[in-house]
Amino acid sequence: MASKERIQRLKDENRINILNAALQIVKDDGWQALSMRKIADIIEYTAPMIYEYFPGKEAILIELSNLGFRKLARRMKEAKEKEFTLPNQLEAMWLAYWDFAFENKEFYQIMYGVGMQCCEKQKSAQCNETIGYLVSEVIREIMASQYPSEELICRKYYTYWSIIHGLISINLVSLDVRDETNRHILKDAIHGITRSLVD
Amino acid sequence: MASKERIQRLKDENRINILNAALQIVKDDGWQALSMRKIADIIEYTAPMIYEYFPGKEAILIELSNLGFRKLARRMKEAKEKEFTLPNQLEAMWLAYWDFAFENKEFYQIMYGVGMQCCEKQKSAQCNETIGYLVSEVIREIMASQYPSEELICRKYYTYWSIIHGLISINLVSLDVRDETNRHILKDAIHGITRSLVD
DNA sequence: CACCTTTGCCTAACACTGTTAAATTGATTA
DNA sequence: TAATCAATTTAACAGTGTTAGGCAAAGGTG
DSSP, X not given: OHHHHHHHHHHHXXXXXXXXXXXXXXXHHOGGGOOHHHHHHHXXXXXGGGGXXXXXXXXXXXXXXXXXXXXXXHHHHHHHHTOOSHHHHXXXXXXXXXXXXXXXXXXXXXXXXXXXXXXXXXXXXXXXXXXXXXXXXXXXXXXXXXXXXXXXXXXHHHHHHHHHHHHHHHHHTTOOOOHHHHHHHHHHHHHHHHHHHHO | OHHXXXXXXXXXXXXXXXXXXXXXXXXXXXXXXXXXXXXXXXXXXXXXXXXXXXXXHHHHHHHXXXXXXXXXXXXXXXXXXXXXXXXXXXXXXXXXXXXXXXXXXXXXXXHHTBOOOSSOSTHHHHHHHHHHHHHHHHHHHHXXXXXXXXXXXXXXXXXXXXXXXXXXXXXHTTOOOOHHHHHHXXXXXXXXXXXXXXX
């Protein structure tokens, strides 16, 4: 009856192969390019076979997403354990988070549904300029007495933008933060950064 | 020769109808549901007719995205003009940005490619818990002497997370921020928030 | 008015997508 | 050997974006 186990092992292997194939496609050509038939091609089966292992494409994506979360959590835990003061632990964890996002772009994208594009790059950079200009103008004026470098103004702008865009994004993928909490974070952050401009 | 103008007007109207139809579909059923044939249905034409007005689906999305950017810029400008001190202007602009994002979810999503899902909600909330727990633990310890409420800890956690996730997102949709700028913002933000925990 | 050209739109099709039902194959069991 | 059962494939459906070709009405010209 060891054959049962052998068969189970083969099934497990197939499951893993499917996930690996999916990941490979995504790494090579982006999420847009992922399709059941392409996965099947790589593992040298036909598409319907995949449905014996996953109820659908969505399930594969969810599985990969969960894999990403586990991976990220592990890295953050490791980063924490290398430090001994609490503030250093905090910094190390967030830096690990940062590094994970760029080293595992595909994972991060599916985990938080960011940049699952529809219209390739470009324009954003163009169209954002208006908004960036609008805000930077005011930052420049506030800091005028300190003769700030353009780089510093730019940094302050991105600091504002990051936290607001970040909080919006978190809400849009609906991890339902309390409304009052949002408002609190938002105001605190804006005031905190604004204060950092003048002193 | 006024007929030329009449015809041009009709063409312009069709263009606008296409964009409006697209927007309506998206508002009703999300970006996933948008298709050329559905647009055609609404404006009571057949799908290929759309290609007389737009080179493809992507072009429609880009147009809508640009429309969103103009709308957002206008709202921020208006918000600014209602205030007279610089810090108030800054706050008003960012609050306008915030409100725009939620009142025009569909626009914001396509403008910054956020939450163009692939796997509906749920999981994120579940899987993020590990990470949230991991970080909150450390925050709680740092703040221990102040007996912070769970709500406050949660807020601090989201503050960290927002700015880091925001900065990552901005980079992932590739508005290429300089690498050194990123690092600078990241460190500043982390230290700033950490400092806010202890005093 | 008749002719020709252009324009606007549609039909039909292609190559893809996710997914399902049915048939087929091959191995396991009786 | 015969029957059963699991794994996999074939064929199909309904949907997607997109393109080529045709048709009919409108425009301009003799």
